[in-house]
Amino acid sequence: MFSLPGLKVVSLTDAAAARIREIMAQSANDDAGTPALGLRVGVKKGGCAGMEYTFEVAREARKGDEVVTEKGATVVVDGKAVLFLLGTELDFRTDRFSSTFVFNNPNQVSACGCGESVEIKPRAESAVAAQ
Numbered sequence: 001m002f003s004l005p006g007l008k009v010v011s012l013t014d015a016a017a018a019r020i021r022e023i024m025a026q027s028a029n030d031d032a033g034t035p036a037l038g039l040r041v042g043v044k045k046g047g048c049a050g051m052e053y054t055f056e057v058a059r060e061a062r063k064g065d066e067v068v069t070e071k072g073a074t075v076v077v078d079g080k081a082v083l084f085l086l087g088t089e090l091d092f093r094t095d096r097f098s099s100t101f102v103f104n105n106p107n108q109v110s111a112c113g114c115g116e117s118v119e120i121k122p123r124a125e126s127a128v129a130a131q
Contacts, residue, residue, distance in 0.1 A: 008068065008087070009066045009077050009087075010041070010088050012071055012073055012075065012090050013091040014071065015092040016073070017072060018073075019099075023036075024038065024039070024074075027057045036058065037058045037059060037060060037061060037076060038058050038073070039056075039076070040054075040055065040065075040075075040076045040078060041054065041055055041076070041085065042077070042078030043080075053103055054078075061076055063079065064079025065079045066079070066082050075090065084105075086107065087106045087107070088104060088106070105120065107122065
């Protein structure tokens, strides 16, 4: 686990925490049989900008994952995504036509025009060690 003073892998807005709690309550009623631990977030290669954020219900923490519990909600950050998401604030926004999680990620360099993919530079381990 990443534990540097004053440095969070992911923080949650009130709206994101509320939505994650809703998702976890809904997943308790599905047929998976195993209770949900939290919302797993990560990144994968894809889209025109190179990377996409990923979400799924996490039923367990895997080796290397970072588990963040804040405001009554739990996020499991995929171990392969930690340096890409370090310092990210996760928000949830609803407008007239959509509802979506929004990543306020200081490591994001750019995004494609359609908003489906992003370019993210991982935080250098030397920069992390300096904090």
